[in-house]
Each structure stands twice: as structure tokens, then as C-alpha cells.
Amino acid sequence: MNSLIARWKNLSLTEKVMWSGGSLVSVVITVILVWVALSIDPAPPRSITLATGAPGGAYDAAGRRIASFLESEGVTVELVPTAGSAENINRLMARTADVAIVQGGVGAELAPMGRLESLGALFYEPLWVFTAAGNPVGDIRDLAGMRIAAGDVGSGTRVLLSALFELNGVDDAIWVEEAGSAAAAALRTGNADVAAFMTSPDRAYIRDLVADPAISVMQMERGPAYVRLLPYLSTVTLHEGVLDPATNIPEQDVHLIAAAAVTVVQADLHPAIQSLILQAMHEDFQGGTVLSAPAEFPNRHLVTFDLSNEAERYFDRGGPAFLQRYLPFWAANLVDRIWILAIPVVTLLFPLFKSAPPIYLWQIHRRIKRYYRDLRLLEQSVFREGETPDYPGLLAQLSTLQSDVRKMNVPWTFFDEVYVLQTHIVYVEQLIWNEAKAKRET
Template sequence: MKRQRPQAPSFLRDHSHPVWRDVAVTSMPVAMLFAVVIALVVWLVDPAPPRTITMSAGPHDSSFMQTANEYRKILARNGVTLKVLESDGSVQNLQRLLDPKAHVDLALVQGGVSEGLDTSSLVSLGSVFYVPLVVFVRGRDITQLSQLDGKRIAVGREGSGTRMLSLSLLAANGIEPGGGTTLLPLDGLQAATELVAGNVDAAMLSGDSATRALMLRLLGIPGISVMTFTEADAYTRLFPYLDVIELPRGVLDLRRKIPSETVHLISPVVEIVARPNLHPAISDLLIEAAQEVHGMPGLLQRAGQFPNPLTRDYRLSDDAERYYKSGKSFLYRSLPFWLASVADRLLVLLLPIAVLLFPALRMIPLLYRWRVRSRIYRYYGKLIAIERAALRGTAEAERQALHAELDRIEESLNTLRMPLAYADAFYVLREHVGFVRAHLDEGTHAAGTHPQSTTRAV
């Protein structure tokens, strides 16, 4: 018969289990509290960038829509989905931003359409391009808007930024709706057609209504000219959201020298307007996309002129101001967007981690010591109760019950696992159990030989 090899005693293994269990139990509350605080910091202080944002643009064939689609392609390269919504133009875009139920994060808004609205809750990411007002008239003798009084004027469709701007400028020249001047809701090709047909005397075109091709066609028709704003500087003083820009001689067609002389125009700028809770990382991405889309030179702008932090109707956001001053942070310049966002959030967590970690590390040994010693102190509570009962001079049956209680305590101590660091306290406890047993035995002997001794002691 094969003899079984006796197992070597594994004292360290037997005692390691309660050590690790006690460490785990005492560390768990601290770890949970630590995790909750970190989660609150992440959620409240530096949430992750959203993967989807919504932008209100313009009509489906407008430059606003084309611009928004270019932004969408650039943001997609960084894993951010830009949902682009069609709209009637700047007025509806602004209304959507001000309406919490619209769930729109940002929009392209032309300057001058916020009159009468409380836009203090909105922020701007900067100006991105011009939308000049170009006034075509029949004849060549009109150089001021006030000369259009009593005539038929196409001022843009209802709800458009062109119409709001046109009505504001005409009102400054004493021309109001309902007066002797006929204001028609026409724009673009329709307004140009009516002008050529002689059904209107002037057409005020802006943005998509004043395309290069349309301007060339109108300026090639005898009897139609473009009005130069001789009082352009005065308009920029009265309407701070306007800039003076020039249409240089021959810029539309150098061979035919169209226009034949420099034309002074006034123009609002289009801004990227957002709600104030836009994530800083998304703000950086949008300005970077605007630099890629609008940074090249064009008919109305120089290279690098847009985007810029010169806002008109809205305050520049803090994140945009930081970007224009110092650009993207080191992490976002060096790492892919989502990896940089994770690293950036981890840096934000360093301070609360440092504040919480050191007290937590000091608390764990204290909790561990309290847990182990409380296990010993429970036995001492029972020993004190037995000793006090013995001092009261109880009857023999009660003393037998106290002996049985001591036996159960010793039996429990025989199976109790105690970390080695507390072995001295464990053996002192066993000695005290023996001390109480001896005291109880002495009381039993004294009760048998001197029945009244306990009573006198009490």
C-alpha cells in the first residue's frame, strides 16, 4: 500500500488568507469612495467630447449649406459626426439656437439679424466670411439708398438675412415698409430677372444672391449698374456689425475690366455661433475646420483673413479666445483627437487624485488595524462579562454555564486566523482567557468551602 507523503506545514499560506481578506475588505470602501469622486470630477468638470453635434446651416443650395458640409467632412476625419440641418437662413438659425427644444449646438449666423433678441446666452467661435450687400440699379445716377425712395425694390425673401439687412439700411434712409416705396420679397435669379425686365428699379442682393456669375450677367446688360456706397464709412459707424470692403476694378473679369472701377461695398460677416456648453475640444476642431475652409484668398478676402476673433453681435467664447491666442494644446497637436481627449481628461484628474490618494493611503492601514483589533476586542468583551458574573458569586449552575462559555471561546480561538503582525495580541488574549478561567475556578472553590465569602466581597 502506497504511503501518503505528509504535507509540510504551510504557516505563511495559512495566515496569508485573512491578511489579504482584511486588506481587501478595508480597502474596498476607500476604493469605492475614490472611484465615485473621480467619476463626479470627470462628469462635472471635464466630460468627454460628444461624438455627434448638430449644426443649423441654410437652404440646400446655399453657401451656408456648402460650408457646413465642408465642416462635416473635416470633423469626420476626427471621428466626430456633424449633423447638418437645412434652414431658411440666419434668422431661423438664430431662433433654433435660442430654442432649447431645437437641440442645435451651433449655426452659421449673419451679422445684424439679432436685433430685438436676447443673445447673451450664445457665444461666437469667430467670423468666417463676408456676405456683402450688392445693390443693382437701373441707370447710373443712383449713388445713395435714399434715392430709391418711391421706387420698386427687391429686398430679399421673407426670413432671410438679406431682407433684414436691406430693411435696416433702407429705414436708416427714411424708407419704411408701407410707405410710397414698394418692397418686394424677391432675391437671387428671380430678383435679377425682374430687374432686367424693368419690373423693379433696384435689387438688393447678398450672399448666395450675389454670385460671381450673376453679377457678371447683370453688369453685362446695358442700363444696369452696381451702386457704390459712397457713404460706406458712415454705415459702419451706424451699424457696428458692418465692414467696408472693396470690389477692385476688373476683379470679376480682367479682360473686359468688370467692374470698370472700384466699387465700395458694405458687408456683415458670418459667425459660427454656438451654445455656451459646446465642448472645448469640439470648439477647437470647428475653428481648425474653418481655417482649412476659409483661409484661402478670394474675391472679397485676403489669405489668412478668416477665421478671426473679431466678433460683432456675440461675445467670443473663452475656448475660442484661447485657441486664437495659442492654438491647440500640445496633446491635441501631438496625438490623435480621441487619444488626446482621454489624455487631457486624465491630466484634469491629477489634482483630485493627488488630493485624495495620500489621505486614502493613510486611512487604509488605520482601518485594517481597527478591523483586526476589533476581532480581538469582541473576545475581551465576553471575558469581562464572564469575570463580572463570577464576582457576583453566582450559583453552581451559573458557574458551569460560565465555564461552558469559556470553552466555546477557547474553541473559537483555536480556529481563529490572525495575521502574523498581531500574533502577540492573539497570545495575550489566550493568556487572559486562562486568567479568567483560573479566577472562575477559584471562585468556585471558594464558594464550596466558604459559602458566605462571595457575599461579603460583594
């Protein structure tokens, strides 16, 4: 530290200004780059809003699982219960939700706008169509004119059934606005001819309807055709006995069509938050179900909206980025942002660093030349015509010059020049002594 202070004191005013100016320029550039980096890549939000579905439903449960994961990483999630997928899309478009769980196919007309993107599908949602056993149906066309309990306007079930009705030319279905267990009850009491649902077979009322001999479930024999016509659909099979092997429920394979529950986000949602949601999806939904094999979900293909860039990278890597695998969320994000900043900072400051050594060497040469200039002036003072030299004063100045040269801190590559300078100082000193002696003798 003392050595650095000594070196600083030995610098000339010009040198101090140059070095201070260079440091100031570096600091200013760094501050500007920090500001630019923070503006271009702001920190992820501390809280988000997630639109789910009806309380107690599959979307509500999925939203809670995702929220639990995010909150364990320090991100607060406000869960918003809704009437279903149509409302969720409306909330996304109105920006009253950042994320929503949406049935595949809902909002498809908005996909070209590019405002919404997908992070992938979470699980299958098969379409269940139940009727009384004495009034079985074998195809969507058979539902014409029937009273159908399929939830409220905007529910995913009604959206899909409406699309299927349009394909099949059915335009006289009568909607009964009952959903869930209430729709099942309406079927049993005769207040509805059909009860339709888009939900997991894990729901208790679905299991009860499948097991009830008085109820018939429609086999979707033309499922492959519907998948071709509506690409967001898939065919799935509920295998014989899978719900209850002991009582063999169902008694035969049930062929269904299914959409997928998809995580949809604002296109400008911070990539770090998107990555965190993807990790939650991977952790909570990769296990198999009675309808899907292990690792079939999260799924990048069963989506209506384009995958976000972050989701594309996530699926291509097969998981989160390297830092996010080993660091807490906020630490990994901070390192990422610093790294993004470091590249332009180093790029812009590198020329300064590269030019520093030549500037330093030039400064040393300049100081040595300055000492030679002072030495030359002292020598000329001895032989100035018409003046009597002040020999003691000249020797005192020479002594000061000699002391300054000895205190110079220079790299070893300059030692030869310093020693040559000291030799020349001794030469001029001897010259002054000789001239002073000659002056006294005359």
C-alpha cells in the same frame, strides 16, 4: 506573485481587514470620482444639427465644408436648409439646431441673454445694390419708394437693408420677394427697380450683373459712417479688374459695406465640439479671397454674439490645444477627460498613499510586539505557582513561534528587531530546557 501570496497569508486577520478596507475605500473613491467627472464633463455628442441657408447658397456651401471636416473626425452632422439668418436664429433659440451660420447683426437683440455664443466669422458678405444703368442710385436714401428684390422676410439682405432704411428715414420701400438669380432676372425684366444681395462676388449672377453694362452697382460712399453706426459692418473694396483681369471687370473699384457670416452655437454646446468646428473653420476659411487677405478669417472680432470661452482660448493659442494637434479627436478628448479626472483622484488619494508607509511600519511593529507577548506568556507558564508546566507542549509552542518569526517578510530596516526577537526566543527556549532538567533532577 508567490511572494505576495506568502506575505498575504502571514498577515493577521486584523491586518487583512485593514488593507482590504483601505483598498475598498480607494476603489469606492475612484468610482465616485469617475461618476462625478462623467457627470460634470460628459463625452461630446456623436451628432449635431447645423442650420445653413438656401440650398446652393454660400451658407449651404460653408455648412457642407464644416460638416465634411467633422464627419472625418467621427461626428455626424445633420445639415438643415433654411430661409436664412433669421430662421437660423429662431432655430437656435428653439434648440432645434446646435450650430448655425448667421449673418452678422442678425439677432443682435438676443446677445445680452447669453444663450448663444460665436465661434468667429467665416467670410465677408458684401451688400450689393444693383439698378438699371439708366436709373443709378448713389445712396441708400435714393431707394425710397423703389421696388426692391431682396429675398424673403427674414433674409439677411432684408434685415440689413431695413436697418439702413431706419438710419436714413426710408419707410416706403416696396419689397419684392425674389432672391438670387430670380432677383437678378426681376431687375432685368423691369419687375423690380432694385436687386439687392448679401453674398460673395463668386456667385455667377453677381459676376454677370457687375459685368453687364446695362446694370449699375451702387458705390457705398458713406460706408465708413454706417460702420460706425452698425459696428458689425465693415467696409470692403472690390478692386478694379479683380473678377476678370482680361476684360477688366469691374471697370473701377467698387466700394461696399459688408457683414460677416458668423458661426453661432448654443452656449452649452460641448467645448470639444466647439474646438472641432473651430479647426474646420481654420482649415477651410483661412485662405484669402477677392475681398479679404489670407489669414483674415476666421475672425474673432466681426461677431454679434460674444465669443465662447473655447473660441477665446482657440484664438489666443492660435490654433487647437496641444493634444488635438497630434491625436484624433476622440482620443484627444478621452485623454483630456482622464486628465480632468486624474487631478481630483490623485488629490484625494494622496493622503491615503502618504499614510500607507507609516501604517505598514506600524503593522510590522505590532506583529513583533505580538510575538513578544506570546513569548512572555510562554515564559510565565514556566513559573506559574501551583502548576506543573507542560514542558514538551511549551517547547512545541515555542518552536511554532520561532517558525512564524523566521517566515516574517519585513524591510531590511527591521532586521535588527527580528534578530533580537529570535535571540530572545532562544533564551526562553533554553530557560524551559533548564527548568525541565532541574525538575527531573528533583
